[in-house]
Amino acid sequence: MQKLEGALNKIIGKKPTYMRPPYLATGGNVLSTMKTLGYRVITDDIDSGDWNGLTAQQSEQRFQQAGTSGNGHIPLMHEVYASTVNTLVPWLITWAKQNNLRLVTVAECLGDAGGAYTTPTVAATSTC
Numbered sequence: 583m584q585k586l587e588g589a590l591n592k593i594i595g596k597k598p599t600y601m602r603p604p605y606l607a608t609g610g611n612v613l614s615t616m617k618t619l620g621y622r623v624i625t626d627d628i629d630s631g632d633w634n635g636l637t638a639q640q641s642e643q644r645f646q647q648a649g650t651s652g653n654g655h656i657p658l659m660h661e662v663y664a665s666t667v668n669t670l671v672p673w674l675i676t677w678a679k680q681n682n683l684r685l686v687t688v689a690e691c692l693g694d695a696g697g698a699y700t701t702p703t704v705a706a707t708s709t710c
Contacts, residue, residue, distance in 0.1 A: 588707035596699035600624050626658035638669035650681040654691050
């Protein structure tokens with residue numbers, strides 16, 4: 583994380599406030615280490631399943647089953663899958679609008695007035 587933070591510092595001059603652990607793994611020392619490094623760990627509450635070969639239509643069903651009530655959702659979707667980008671995301675935008683939902687950043691969803699970025703704590707580096 584510190585190497586990534588240094589690279590982001592060099593590229594955009596900021597440090598992300600949030601991080602999603604690979605595979606959503608939060609066991610062991612992940613949470614305490616991320617807290618020490620100044621990160622807030624986020625996970626999802628709807629997994630599109632794109633990483634596991636679900637079609638966009640199967641993913642749509644997951645969103646419909648999750649419904650539109652509550653304080654919103656943080657989905658797990660991956661931009662590396664064409665069906666997610668070309669089919670699921672456009673459908674999701676339309677579905678959200680039809681159900682009077684707003685698409686917001688993680689910071690907005692969590693009510694974080696500080697936003698998604700903060701001052702870097704690691705020096706800028708050109709590699710990660």
